[in-house]
Amino acid sequence: MRRSQRPDDRRNDSARSHGCPPVAGNLPAELTAFVGRTAELAALPAALASARLVTVTGVGGVGKSRLAVRVAAAVGPRDGAWLVELAGVRDPHLVEHAVAGALELTDHTSRSPRQVLLDRLAGRELLLVVDGFEHLVDATASLVRDLLLRCPGLRVLAAGRRPLGTAGERVLPLAPMPESDAAALFTDRAAACLPGFAPDERDLADVRELCRRLDGIPLALELAAGRLRVLSPGQLLARLDDRFRLLAGTRRDVPPRHQTLRTAIGWSHELCTARERLLWARLSVFSGPFDLESVEYVCSGAGLHADDVLDVLDELLAQSVVSREESPTGVRYRMLDTVRAYGSEWLEAAGDAARMRRRHRDWYMGLATWCELDWFSPRQQDVATLVECELPNLRTALEFCLTEPDETHLGQYLAGTLWFCWVGCGRLAEGRHWLERAVELEGAHEESRLKALWVLGYVAILQGDTVPALCALQECKDTAERTGSDVAAAYAVHRMGCLALVTDDMPRAEQLLRTALEQYRRIGELNSNVLMGQVELAMALAFQGALGDAVELCEDARQVCEDHGERWALAYALYVLGYAAWTHGEHGQARDLVTRCLDLDHAFHDLLGTVLAVELLALFTVAEGDAAEAAVLQGAAARIWPSVGLPLFGSEHFGGPHVLCETQAREQLGDERYEACVRAGAALSPDVAVSRALRRRADVAGACRPGHGEAPGPPGAPETREPAVSPTTRGGETAG
Template sequence: MRRSQRPSPDDSPDPPIPGTTARGNLPAELNRFVGRGEELADLGRLLTESRLVTVVGVGGVGKTRCAVRAAALLEKRYCDGVRLVELSAVHDPGLLEHAVIDALGLTDHTSRPPRTTLLEHLTGRRLLLVIDGFEHLVDACAELVCALLRRAPQLRVLAAGRQPLELDGEVTYPLAPMADEDAMTLFAERAAAVRPGFRLTEDNRGSARELCRRLDGIPLALELAAGRLRALSTEQVLQRLDDRFRLLTGASRSAQARHQTLRTAIGWSHELCAPEQRLLWARLSVFAGQFDLEAVEYICSSPELPAESVLDVLTGLLAQSVVLREDSAVGTRYRMLDTVREYGAEWLTATGDTDRLRRRHRDWFLGLATSCELDWFSPRQGEVAARAESELPNLRRAMECSLECPDEAHLAQYLAGTLWFLWVGCGRLSEGRHWLDHVLEEETPYEPSRFKALWVLGYVAVLQGDAVGAISALHECREEADRTGDAAAQAYAVHRTGCLALVTDDMVRAEELLQDALGRYRDLGELNSNVLMAQIELAMAVGFRGDLEAAAEICQEVREVCEDRGERWALSYALFVLAYAQLQQGRPECARELLQESLAIGHTFHDLLGSVLAMELLALVTAVEGDAAEAAVLQGAAERIWPSVGLPLFGSAYYGRPRAECERLARQELGDARYESGRREGAQLDPDAAVARALACRPVDRPGVKAQRRGPVPAPDGRTRKPAASPASGRGGPDRW
């Protein structure tokens, strides 16, 4: 295919790329995209003709940038959006589907294989999936892409990597280096960014052109060279590059010429670094994805590189574009491009220090997970969630490192168990199940770590609706904990067994086990989010058995503890129970306020179970208030979310009553046709849009809506209840929830 031999039609800034919305997750461009006009046009045409296009080329040639730019320009073609899947930090093929699920913005709590989740979500959707950096997972990625394309006929895939996927129907698009004039423009723009006022003149144009030619128009090489203009002139850069070409290009006769050029450009930057900068560069290669300064200071410091000097050395690497700075929700972060990281990893291997650095990396993230678990029960809960999400690639690498050595497998078990708050509280049940199953395959003599992984596995399985998997893990945990006298493991195993009884409608046993667990927690002096959830689950069991007053009192106590400690996640479930009590007392307006707060919290933490429970009850509140049409929409929206949680309402007769009552009221008001139309409308809303609509819903603000009811409210069992005298006490609730 012919490539552009001319610059862009004008040098004005590019039109803005459509912003990231619920329909896409493409990153914002931090500097101007230069050239590649013909390549972008080619990719647009090829994606019209083929469902799989793979951009291939040497590292640093601009595959990712070009693919993302093309996808952004084509976004309007795809009514279900454009999604970018970045795989460079994913090393375990078993996590490939999870990475795609994350990119699609899905949260799946079920025990279904993630492949099933993907296939069900993509079927019937018109979407462009951009897959980047798959080389190290090429076989698994090819198999997954093939399955997705077969099942989802409107799906298109734009892949970017150093080799094709080699699938039937794939169109391979080799991305050549930049044409001369585009390369010159890129070099000049990046040079001006590091040396304000720089421009191409008659004096430096010749040397700049020669520099671009020597670097074969490879964008990464050009950007590294431009970074040197902080200290050197264009002529000096060219002269030094000449030296490095002679020094470094003869390393491998079998390597591709352009690959040699890229390695030369990176190697030249490496040679120009001070010794301590080279050392830090090599050590930074142990990180996956982003990292922060504190982690660098701990992991990478040594007598040769004291911790107090790390910031200055890192600043030097930033100045040379070896390390990139990124501002995120959790503060300033840093990262290296994959090609640059790989180069550093080779140098680290040459020093023989890789194993030591990987263990230090593992130890740091073990400590981070431990502190995050403690901070989860505090006002910093939201920060903990964001931090754990941002560090997930490094946490994965830490578990992988521990599993590589049989004597250290207990550390992987400890880490997988300690991250329960990430798996359960932040909507990552499916990935948590993957790791917990994986780490428990290893037999270890460190019983506390194994026990923790077992009860967390049981907890995850309960929430996924996998009763068999849950009882197996919890029985083993309790049996072994009884044998060894591990009181904490006993308490957690009893608690989660009670939780299993709760969702399988055995309320008598649930109440018995949860009371037992809470007594054990008191004896241990244990107070955390798990203990609060045991109280909330006990309130549900008590309420389901008919004593709504006691249920409300328990949750009011939990609410006070949460407000005192700054806990938000467990609070969302307590608010759900309190809202139900308010609804049964004939106070739907109070129930709405509680439910909207519950829903907002659950959605913030990506907790689909808490979110969908609140939304279903909010639908009933809306119906009781007289807005049957909106209630039908909210029910439809909740029904779309449930498959990602598990069996709707766990198959429970108790949990299903609000839905049944809402449907009865709405059908009675609307008739079957209008009710079903509203449900279909709600089912078209993605979770973000559904939550936004539910939180904004104020029936009294909309014309044509009936006045709110103040009298007796229909209970889920079909009877009516009189309002209670005390809205906070829960008195006057139904005989059965």
């Protein structure tokens, strides 16, 4: 699989090409020339300098988003500019999740995403670009207001069809482009789709008239330019007359410019063939990007054969109805939201919307099922990447199931099946949202609800919410035993054992985990969850002094992981093996094992596994004689723990290495020097901390030397300042 360029890499390339210094953030690179808007490009940065909330308003398609991103890239505050796209979010409760995800904040405590944002953005100087919030204006306004009140270094640049209506907001209405800029934009886009396009005087007159008739709206101009493959500017102008008359005045309750945009889109729609219109309407059921295989399944049939989808989609691409983009999973496609909304109206009018949404749901149910099976395979990392790309459509499928009559059981199944996404791919809080909604509903199929219950219990354990976790697991266990569901009963007992493990009840943890593993063997269950159960049993044994048995269990789990290409559970087996090796005095082997563990955990964005490994490496480091570096690593771990939950689960057993390390480091450094090194570590971002922990002692020895004030970082690194979010950390919250 070809590795794609990271968002901030693309943005820095764009910044360099325009003479701007590279900055942090996730702004997309410009793929086409930015034309015109000279006055706005000067006015908007000035507005941001005098107001902390600026909203660019205007009709859909007028270029609000493009202008906002362009200006944000030029402004470049200390901690970066970050784009939050809300157009694909339908549930107001997910606005906070979307913002946290766009900012790449990782947290899997039971705190609300809003509280996480308030805590993590305090003291940062960054620009938040909020786009496409019109259908979520109340939720967005509430969040923006709270963030601005609590985060004095934050500025917000919003782009939407209406203001947020928040105190202190400065509104900049964006008018259509003047004729000269509109003609330049049309000519540029025409040359892109028709190489060698060189309008003569007659063509230029037609182009100017087209721009005037389309009111200088960029989306309308780009759609018109896309037709130059088959029509001249004069022919475009002639056909435009008919289409304007066809759609003019169909809605008197919207502003004139909205009618103009509908005319432009409707005209492009009329230029499509019957099959192209049909595909356009059916594509409206997708949220966010989609791939060819999903289109062929969801949109084929009843007038459009699957074998013809590719050719018809190609025509929609040529007409700029659909855009193409590269993603980590390959080529994907996207429709502008205004274009999608127009297609949705046609789908509703045809009476085919419900059927198409069910087909969309079916595809993503199948995708989730396949991903769950493939999670236990060498393709585990690919699954994580795919789920990240497909999350907008998975959310749409979940929403459909949980709001449509007679679909509840499918929503429960889907929410439970995505356990690997919530737990293994760093989205505990969002998973909790869907799972709680799912289990509150009565479903016709008990198995689906039972799965949602044990996954909910698992998520709550990792968030540190023991009471809700126990309630969900006990209900799952009781119902499973009553209905004879051996699989659900085994998972409920397993997660109860996990709960006992993190709450220091080692004998009960051992008993429950042994029972669960025996049940798994009896029913033939073997997957990542089962291997995690084996590793968790090894932890319970190790904490009770039975290191030999713990090592035997983990070596067995390690072999199974290697045989099946499993890496997520393997990381935890390596953690236990490293702990055992250190206990036996095999310090070199212990460091190798835990270093590999940390590398795997970080690749999966698993903060729990990451911070446990960093804590253990700190202990190894002090034992190797570098107390200062050990204290730095402890400080780095202390910064990560609040995003995981209760530090070291509040457990004496999990906290043992930390206490021993701190005791030895304080003895060697003294309290003042130890605290200075801890503060230096707490100033490191998680990515920097992981990179530092992965280095050999020889590379970091002496990096924290005696002196005044805080300990410095590694040579060449910033002293304490860091971006608001590390550019390589994915959004959402992560668990182990």
